[in-house]
Amino acid sequence: MMERSSYVKALIPITLLIWGMCFIGASAQSTSAYKELYEGIDATRIREAVEHLSSLGSRVCGYPGERKAAEWVKRKFEEIGLDELELLTVKDGKVGVEKVRELKFKVTTPIDKGASMELPGVGKSYKLYPMYPNLVRTPQLPPEGIEGRLIYAHSGKLSEFRKKDVKGSIVLLDFVTGSEWFNAPFLGASAVIFIEPEPKDMARWEAELKFLTTPIDIPRFWISRENALELLSLLHRNGEKPLVARLRCSMEWEEIEAKNIVGVIWGTDPGRKNQFIVLNAYYDSMSVVPSLAPGAEQANSIAILLELARLLKRMPLDRTVVFLATSGHCLGLRGVANFIRYWLDKEKEWQQVTAIEPNAQIPQLLAFIAIDISSRSPTFGVFYKAHFFDYTENIQWQFSDIGKFCREVAERIGFTFWFDAERYFVDGINPIKGKNWRTYLPGMLALESEVATVAGKTGIGFATVDDARPLVDTPHDLPTYVNFENVVRQARMLACMLYELINAPTSLLKLQLENNFSIVKGQLIWFDPEKSTTSVPDQPVKGAIACMRHTAVPKKTMMGVRTVLFDKVERLPLGKRTQIPYG
Template sequence: MPKFAMRWMAFGWILVGAAPAWTEVDFAELARTAPVERVQQTMDTFAGLGSRVAGYRGADQAAQIVQERFRAIGLDDVTVHEYDVSIPVDKGGFLQVVGSDEKVPIHGLWPNLVKTSTLPEGGMTKRLIDAGAGEYADMDSKQVEGSVALMDFNSGDAWLNAAYLGAQAIIFIEPDSTVYLEGEKKFLTMPLDLPRFWVNRQVGQHLRRQLATEGEQTLHLQYRMDWERRPAWNILGTIPGYDPLLKEDVIVLEAYYDAMSVVPALAPGAEQASGITALLELARYFRENPPARTVVFLATSAHHLGLRGVDDFIQRYLRKEEPFIEHMLVRRVVDAALARNMIAQDGIHYAIGEEEFAGKEALVRGVAEGRTEFADRVDYAALAEGMLRQSGGAIHLALE
């Protein structure tokens, strides 16, 4: 791969802001370049793989498809990098109304921080109540403590009310439709010991009818979800630039091919497949219309797991570039200066003399730009303290 004179572009910016505001878009030509039928077929392919949460089978299959498409398009130097991710793996489970022989599949929700919905050996057997949309009024006169609460998924964060009242587990009913915010409200950043499950709409409505017509029901539940280390992959392909002066510049176009859902086993990610679909279309376009600069097409995974795929790419490539190394050198000097009280600090505000910086990043930039009294003082003090050494006009970290 050519040395990065790094031009890192957010994929959405490419699609929205790359062209000047006065450029007219020829939509007929655009439709011919990326036919709707092909775009739809690609998105359907990715969305039809099952759960594409990184580490799940659908994400593994998606990685293989991206490799095949990159090679079919004719990208050069198609490369695959593997890394590990920690994910909650749905091992399966069921619910059963006591007295019935029917066992209905259930899926666990994303762990409460790190606490999964795994049940004790042998499962749990508890009373079932209809908690409606999770509002206190929906549970009025019901014995919530020690029960399993059957609840609408579209309940925002009102599901926590059942937890406050002592529910032992929650079963969410699949809605007709939902919005992104409803899913966001089901992620919890504390290790609450409250198993949460998902059942399809038909099962959920049937349980509600039973409660309404037959009275109290008792449920038996068994379920397991384990944290595991699983492999994930970045896939890269290149189109070399044709201009002899510009081809050493490298533009990276990135999109992720995995998906995310608050129910890890159910993450087909139809909308989330749009990015990787667009990346493939751009690869086709630039293969047929070679660019002046070299373009790297980067398909990443684990986007929703702390940008793990992007981080792996940066660790492998960008951190080896001189601008990045220099920035990290400056950061280490600033940290050492702060530790020695060489910089005045008040919360997130820093100052030396009349120069003030709001936030540590502004502080680091001030040193990196090297145009301030602050930068000079820190450099001199660091040299005097032996944190830096000077050799041949260049400054290096001591002991390096």
Template structure:
């Protein structure tokens, strides 16, 4: 949280001193604003967002988060607070269980994300078989076991070895949670092929019960039932405004955005604590601007949903309000002409902040398209240089080393490019859609953080 608070303070300095937004503030005023960042309030915000269940689109926590954010926007004092609904298709876990006839017990299971489009749904009568435990699912772990027509219990930390179970004829795989699951392990459970192997997650407590039974008995027959459906679901983006106080510029809008949904390979269990960093920062920034800063231009604060569903929230906003090509512009009923879009994509395990003009959504291989990237690079270079200047001012005010708090990722030095700051993991930024539709968009990102807790149940 200490690193995250430092990042938030730097963001406030960026936005307050940004010529587009605030009037010049004295060093004393900036120090007071920096000091006003309330760590406990940030913790409370994140705890509240995590307290209502999964924030994956279509699940109760996503709707609860939207209600909470809209309520906070109003209590902060933002103007014209409203939301816009849009529709997505999401895999909804309708419930799963494993029945132990010998014990007369039913234990809860949770469906994993579908194998491409194949959900873990089984026939209404369920599937039956003997339960076997295969540790990490390596080929040698199956030695001496009757795998065909079995229900396999496997450690979650097993890569893609669940495919071994399917190749040997298993009917389903249940994953046992192990300690300190990393993002890379969770991501290996997202499969891009419709493999017919239902997969589930079980709690540590219930998993221990199954292991105990397997130690006591040679045969543990079970029946497994599950239903997960692809459904059309409704989610929404939430907006709030602060009107600029300069008559000449107040009709020019700057958008500051963060997403509030979450993602987990177990969609019904997406606490998304670290994934809530960006929206927690957005609320704190909105609170500061509403109470202490009087911007020249108007600010639209946007809490977007559907980030983890192909950036759907920002895409919906752009299609409704901000397409530039004539064929699309003619269909827009309520155009919004904004001067800059700033998307926050933050995490809490490093204090370094960087600014990006592109990401991996439209360019997943990070290849260099000179004709396209060169012109965007040239356009955004001044933004990066200006932000580096603000970061230097912040480091002096906060008595920090500037390299510890900000990296100009648009035009970095020492032979590096923006690609070098992904820490082995590809990131898709909401600002990418904005830029590709002809509007200036920048992403403000926590750098050098692999975000190890993302994609799992944390």
């Protein structure tokens, strides 16, 4: 008689064989596609894309690097062979076709026009970089600048100011001060200059403490470590003799034009080619020092999107896939909000199209899929929500099957390439083993797919888990610190998973969600005793900055995404309102 242990051992290979045969029989076509996609992801291309984007300079909206990035992404889309987006439109009562490669939108952003420190007594000048504004208050200085004694207060603790004449001074501080830097302005300092820290000491959560959510007038600047060491040497040689510094800075809010870049692979199935799947990544960046925002980690997703476009272009796809590269991600998801607004406006226009041509083929936005990959973990997950809107979890059940579907696909990918899928993929939709989506995100994350979901579309995001993104939103977010091996591993698995989602049953992706997308409109008016005709404010304000606080979560920034929206208001006649598209 066979012993129990021998019986179990005999069953194991039989079970594995049956399991394998099930996978092979059910997904022979998928396995072939997996190999083409998984092995086709080019690690060198991803690295080169991240390095190139990081070398362009700051990619904060409105800065030269962001404009260069937009043109580069557009050129890459054309080189890959992505078509322009063609959508039906109505003009003069006739149906026509609107071709789109880029969608322009307005966004208000703080522009660094230059800052410096002069030491008149020694004839030296140093480059400074203004910090991100305290709400609407930038480090802007009067045209003549400000002047004061330069002092060094190390960590900013009160004990460091002992026997120092702080009132009216310009205080040089270590960057890693926590909130102790507040002591300088509390004691009367005119300005604060932070010294660039050693790379090992830089952290996003430290950087986030260097700007406020109230419009307090505290000019704050960043100085390179090299220049700071020279300054400290001068201070040391000067001893008790005052070293006078003069600061100048021009940093103003400006309304600039940004672009979303669009490319298309048209579906080949007559019955499904009008079902559109949007694959999305952003190309802008952010830093607490806006003019120093290399955004290497923030370039991973757009690098992956370009690889996906290159590979999927070779494959016949049933549905139409729209590749959307957005700007304005870091300014409250403004770019994707403007794309969703554009699409919703087109849906209204298509009602006119069908009235003129009842048989017209109207596009349907079946799913909006956002990619947000970072490098300090090899594992990513699928999410139906993140922290920016933090909308009700009562809709989770509608996304549940998508999470299960992705989990099963992950298992097939793991089986095909001989690795444990659970190590590299998590289902952030369904609470597997009691873990909900928040468990996997060590910090607050904003996903562009959240805007689509708010607008009643099926929005899902793929994001790296267990990664606090410590260098994001800092000047040290450089390619040197990116773990490209982790990025490539995620990209390979993601490519296979997206292929399956693009070809998934319509019933899986077509959800019944409410459209809560809205546009905030308003006027900035004040009471002018000389012009107001009533006892209430009625005069438009020129050049004011309207700000809308995002109240779902009381957090000023989410891993580089600002949660307060700004809009510069020019002199508007009564009745005309400033507009902020938003969910």
